[in-house]
């Protein structure tokens with residue numbers, strides 16, 4: 001056995017990471033969310049690539065969307081002369097411009113160190129703070145088992161756990 005409890009095992013088998021509203025400690029469905037969706041990605045551009053179309057469509061329908069970028073994206077270049085801070089600010093600016101084009105109302109940059117993001121208490125607290133602030137009806141994030149870089153994984157592990165436990 002791999003040590004998973006029956007409920008977690010059931011979730012693994014179901015290949016679904018949607019919040020289970022019957023799970024122990026699950027919250028009530030939010031009747032009046034402030035935001036329709038929160039999209040949580042590891043890097044600037046992950047939210048666009050993953051959920052850009054849905055975000056644009058929902059924004060066009062008048063729904064409020066917030067994107068969250070977990071890391072500073074400072075590892076996203078192969079140009080050695082590029083200073084990390086300059087790259088971070090350039091990518092954040094690009095991300096803001098993408099939000100403007102798609103109609104995404106808010107974007108939050110958590111600036112955890114790119115390549116070193118872990119499923120830490122600090123990362124989980126940052127996500128909880130934003131979920132409480134924006135009160136989204138649904139949360140999108142990276143698939144937990146997708147062949148993504150390691151930075152994607154902490155967020156994708158933390159978010160379903162947060163949704164399950166509230």
Ligand SMILES: [Zn+2]
Pocket residue numbers: 042043046149
């Ligand atoms: Zn990425």
